[in-house]
Amino acid sequence: MLCNRYCREMKNIDTLLHARWVIPVDGKNRFLEHHCIAIHDDRILEILPCDDAREKYSASVSRNYDQHALIPGLINSHTHAAMNLFRGLADDLGLMDWLENHIWPAESLHVNEAFVHTGTELAIAEMIRGGTTCFNDMYFFPDITARVAADIGMRASVGLILIDFPTVWANNSEEYIDKGLAVFDHYKGHELIKTAFAPHAPYTVSDQPLKRIRTLSDELELSIHMHIHETAHEVSEARKNTGVRPLTRLYELGLLTPALQAVHMTQLHDDEIPLLASSGSHVIHCPESNMKLASGTCPVKALHDAGVNVALGTDSSSSNNDLDMFGEMRSAAMLAKISTMDATAVPAEQALQMATINGARALGIDDITGSLEPGKFADIVAVNFDTIETVPVYDPVSHLVYCSSREHVSDVWIAGRQRLTDRVLNTIDESRLKADCIRISENIREN
Amino acid sequence: MLCNRYCREMKNIDTLLHARWVIPVDGKNRFLEHHCIAIHDDRILEILPCDDAREKYSASVSRNYDQHALIPGLINSHTHAAMNLFRGLADDLGLMDWLENHIWPAESLHVNEAFVHTGTELAIAEMIRGGTTCFNDMYFFPDITARVAADIGMRASVGLILIDFPTVWANNSEEYIDKGLAVFDHYKGHELIKTAFAPHAPYTVSDQPLKRIRTLSDELELSIHMHIHETAHEVSEARKNTGVRPLTRLYELGLLTPALQAVHMTQLHDDEIPLLASSGSHVIHCPESNMKLASGTCPVKALHDAGVNVALGTDSSSSNNDLDMFGEMRSAAMLAKISTMDATAVPAEQALQMATINGARALGIDDITGSLEPGKFADIVAVNFDTIETVPVYDPVSHLVYCSSREHVSDVWIAGRQRLTDRVLNTIDESRLKADCIRISENIREN
Numbered sequence: 074m075l076c077n078r079y080c081r082e083m084k085n086i087d088t089l090l091h092a093r094w095v096i097p098v099d100g101k102n103r104f105l106e107h108h109c110i111a112i113h114d115d116r117i118l119e120i121l122p123c124d125d126a127r128e129k130y131s132a133s134v135s136r137n138y139d140q141h142a143l144i145p146g147l148i149n150s151h152t153h154a155a156m157n158l159f160r161g162l163a164d165d166l167g168l169m170d171w172l173e174n175h176i177w178p179a180e181s182l183h184v185n186e187a188f189v190h191t192g193t194e195l196a197i198a199e200m201i202r203g204g205t206t207c208f209n210d211m212y213f214f215p216d217i218t219a220r221v222a223a224d225i226g227m228r229a230s231v232g233l234i235l236i237d238f239p240t241v242w243a244n245n246s247e248e249y250i251d252k253g254l255a256v257f258d259h260y261k262g263h264e265l266i267k268t269a270f271a272p273h274a275p276y277t278v279s280d281q282p283l284k285r286i287r288t289l290s291d292e293l294e295l296s297i298h299m300h301i302h303e304t305a306h307e308v309s310e311a312r313k314n315t316g317v318r319p320l321t322r323l324y325e326l327g328l329l330t331p332a333l334q335a336v337h338m339t340q341l342h343d344d345e346i347p348l349l350a351s352s353g354s355h356v357i358h359c360p361e362s363n364m365k366l367a368s369g370t371c372p373v374k375a376l377h378d379a380g381v382n383v384a385l386g387t388d389s390s391s392s393n394n395d396l397d398m399f400g401e402m403r404s405a406a407m408l409a410k411i412s413t414m415d416a417t418a419v420p421a422e423q424a425l426q427m428a429t430i431n432g433a434r435a436l437g438i439d440d441i442t443g444s445l446e447p448g449k450f451a452d453i454v455a456v457n458f459d460t461i462e463t464v465p466v467y468d469p470v471s472h473l474v475y476c477s478s479r480e481h482v483s484d485v486w487i488a489g490r491q492r493l494t495d496r497v498l499n500t501i502d503e504s505r506l507k508a509d510c511i512r513i514s515e516n517i518r519e520n
Numbered sequence: 521m522l523c524n525r526y527c528r529e530m531k532n533i534d535t536l537l538h539a540r541w542v543i544p545v546d547g548k549n550r551f552l553e554h555h556c557i558a559i560h561d562d563r564i565l566e567i568l569p570c571d572d573a574r575e576k577y578s579a580s581v582s583r584n585y586d587q588h589a590l591i592p593g594l595i596n597s598h599t600h601a602a603m604n605l606f607r608g609l610a611d612d613l614g615l616m617d618w619l620e621n622h623i624w625p626a627e628s629l630h631v632n633e634a635f636v637h638t639g640t641e642l643a644i645a646e647m648i649r650g651g652t653t654c655f656n657d658m659y660f661f662p663d664i665t666a667r668v669a670a671d672i673g674m675r676a677s678v679g680l681i682l683i684d685f686p687t688v689w690a691n692n693s694e695e696y697i698d699k700g701l702a703v704f705d706h707y708k709g710h711e712l713i714k715t716a717f718a719p720h721a722p723y724t725v726s727d728q729p730l731k732r733i734r735t736l737s738d739e740l741e742l743s744i745h746m747h748i749h750e751t752a753h754e755v756s757e758a759r760k761n762t763g764v765r766p767l768t769r770l771y772e773l774g775l776l777t778p779a780l781q782a783v784h785m786t787q788l789h790d791d792e793i794p795l796l797a798s799s800g801s802h803v804i805h806c807p808e809s810n811m812k813l814a815s816g817t818c819p820v821k822a823l824h825d826a827g828v829n830v831a832l833g834t835d836s837s838s839s840n841n842d843l844d845m846f847g848e849m850r851s852a853a854m855l856a857k858i859s860t861m862d863a864t865a866v867p868a869e870q871a872l873q874m875a876t877i878n879g880a881r882a883l884g885i886d887d888i889t890g891s892l893e894p895g896k897f898a899d900i901v902a903v904n905f906d907t908i909e910t911v912p913v914y915d916p917v918s919h920l921v922y923c924s925s926r927e928h929v930s931d932v933w934i935a936g937r938q939r940l941t942d943r944v945l946n947t948i949d950e951s952r953l954k955a956d957c958i959r960i961s962e963n964i965r966e967n
Contacts, residue, residue: 164918165853165867198908364854365922367863394922395909400847406612407811407851408858416814420612461645461945462842462926464954465961471611475812475841479909480927498908507911514912 088112089132091123094142094469097445098429102422104469110143112451115489119447140459142469145444146206146452147398148432150357151336151386153212155192158513160390168304168366176391183517184241189214191509193221198501199396203479204454206487209436211271211298213242216256219266225500226492230436232271232298237279246282264488269296275319276307280326287327296332296437303337304368320345329354334435339369350379355435360404362388373409374418384432399479402428406474421474451489457481535559536579538570541589541916544892545876549869551916557590559898562936566894587906589916592891593653593899594845595879597804598783598833600659602639605960607837615751615813623838630964631688636661638956640668645948646843650926651901653934656883658718658745660689663703666713672947673939677883679718679745684726693729711935716743722766723754727773734774743779743884750784751815767792776801781882786816797826802882807851809835820856821865831879846926849875853921868921898936904928
């Protein structure tokens with residue numbers, strides 16, 4: 074042989090990330106040690122041992138994460154991002170008291186384009202700093218939400234909200250849908266932004282617009298993002314008003330399909346779980362919001378055992394009060410254990426799946442993100458395990474869920490572009506953003 | 521008048537801490553804005569408006585916390601500090617599997633003086649960085665735990681452990697008690713360190729040593745720190761073996777007094793709550809450990825309504841997996857709400873009391889710490905609210921519990937001495953400590 078390993082031509086690529094641990098969440102329940110992620114043209118090219126990577130690739134950017142775990146970017150599958158500006162406005166209250174006497178009045182007074190712009194920017198800043206690279210939103214002015222996310226370089230599924238009553242965003246279901254479709258059109262084919270229909274809840278959206286959304290969802294291949302069975306009160310009121318449970322009504326309207334993202338689902342009869350499983354619908358679990366508002370407990374283990382895809386969301390910062398997916402993973406695991414009295418329920422690996430690949434499946438984007446696999450976009454988070462709070466390390470997966478926290482996120486890439494470097498945001502001016510938020514909050518506090 | 525306000529003599533003191541918010545936890549359910557804490561001779565001299573403080577005092581050290589809340593140092597009322605070196609060693613397991621098949625074997629192989637020294641140092645480093653200024657410990661080698669805490673300048677109540685079986689620390693109850701009393705003698709009158717008897721649990725300590733501890737507790741005025749009713753299994757086994765529930769047995773042995781710190785208490789009959797209340801015994805609630813091990817839920821709201829003092833602890837890092845009292849406050853509030861289906865249960869103010877003044881009461885040190893009041897030691901934590909995760913602020917108390925986290929702790933004082941400055945530990949070399957921990961963990965991993 075004339076050519077040995079040393080004269081083999083090296084391939085030039087964009088980025089090499091060498092890491093102590095790589096947790097790919099690729100369905101093989103494993104972690105890799107001393108591996109490297111090769112990135113080119115915004116996507117993951119290969120994951121290979123560091124030594125092999127040094128021989129095979131030369132990269133424009135090469136970085137070492139000797140004490141870090143690289144994980145897929147977390148996916149927050151249920152947010153109302155702009156509500157970050159209301160966080161802490163009303164705490165220690167039940168859902169309907171909180172909504173009717175505090176949040177809805179505050180929204181009617183304060184929500185406008187500027188509020189949504191700044192609130193969404195604050196939420197995205199918090200999410201990126203906490204290792205979240207994609208969020209699934211539902212709020213007014215989805216056009217603003219989409220634009221802010223695109224400008225920052227954040228991945229998002231933006232909900233095209235629909236609610237029976239008039240708001241500052243639209244006056245009636247036709248207008249909600251028309252304005253939503255304009256946002257859909259604008260972002261069609263965008264690398265980072267997709268859209269989904271977001272009818273608020275069964276108790277706030279009537280049959281006619283739901284039927285129209287069902288048809289449009291089929292035609293345009295859009296997901297449907299909806300609060301369902303958040304509380305027992307919602308279910309009992311619906312039975313009084315319609316004679317059936319909300320899930321039954323949605324089933325009869327044809328909404329239980331793989332396009333449906335059913336958020337909360339704290340109330341489930343045993344026969345509803347197989348119905349969800351056979352429909353291919355997804356459940357979005359929001360444990361901290363459900364606990365804080367005393368809404369109820371989603372039976373995550375039973376859903377998982379039945380084959381339902383369960384993703385994870387924080388809900389808004391007004392009911393949580395953060396967008397911290399590390400905290401949400403821990404809470405999901407702990408709530409599952411205590412509610413089933415089974416310490417093996419929702420183990421660490423499953424909590425991590427809920428926060429990554431399961432979210433991607435629910436949002437219909439698991440072909441492009443949600444795990445670290447060749448061909449997918451490089452949505453990657455580096456978590457520093459070399460801190461007082463995180464030494465020593467025995468199992469990096471359980472460590473990630475039960476020991477490390479959002480503050481250990483050091484670096485974040487979204488579609489191959491670095492958006493956080495050593496805990497500093499690259500596309501957001503933190504000082505200016507904080508000043509904007511404080512200015513808006515002073516107005517809210519005075520009213 | 522010859523002398524106006526400008527010529528009045530200023531008093532020279534050690535320290536002035538000016539803050540945007542002061543949350544004193546002084547029983548008045550309030551926060552103060554633009555107030556200053558004046559500190560002299562390790563104790564709080566006065567809390568007064570910043571403008572008044574500038575006129576009245578000149579201080580050797582004066583610092584401004586314009587965007588911070590000053591709160592009492594948090595009290596972690598149940599720890600096994602040295603077990604930080606085992607964190608993440610065995611997760612997603614029930615209590616007895618976890619104890620019998622993982623933790624006890626690991627302890628018998630690895631626990632020695634060096635382990636306890638380094639593990640305790642790691643735990644104290646984590647606690648101070650997380651705003652905890654006092655911990656209530658139970659572990660082997662309490663002499664080492666006490667020495668490490670005293671050397672670092674950490675406040676602690678060190679448990680004089682007692683268990684029926686021989687361990688590396690002692691061989692029989694006489695030796696456990698004798699060695700414990702030597703530790704008690706050594707630290708009598710120490711400014712930071714006190715001791716308490718720590719019989720492990722009803723199922724591991726028999727009647728005779730418990731009676732002796734009861735007598736000694738009275739004579740020496742020492743608290744008794746004990747796991748009680750952690751799981752339903754413990755209670756049912758005790759009924760089989762003794763004919764009565766553990767709490768009944770302890771009552772009959774005379775242990776239900778204001779000296780008792782009953783840890784966990786997830787199993788309580790309705791008639792046991794008034795018994796606890798009338799005895800003046802304290803309950804230490806460990807929500808995250810109880811959730812993660814699926815042990816059960818302590819009825820905090822019912823205990824509180826009955827007048828029982830309930831404090832808060834993390835339990836060990838092996839079952840939690842951190843010593844984060846901010847996380848524990850949130851978990852206590854959320855678990856109380858979901859377990860009672862009442863969103864008003866354990867509101868933020870009460871969670872904060874559990875983590876501060878209630879802990880001081882349980883440990884018998886509420887005359888010297890647990891709140892920010894003149895005459896008490898200056899055990900103070902500054903929490904930075906000027907971060908992406910913590911703007912805007914509406915109610916600083918709910919913000920502290922539901923929004924801020926351990927990483928927002930910037931500065932910590934214990935008995936007037938600054939132990940954390942801008943997140944850097946003043947009396948611990950972090951790099952050396954991390955290296956020590958990693959070296960010990962490599963030995964544990966290999967065995």
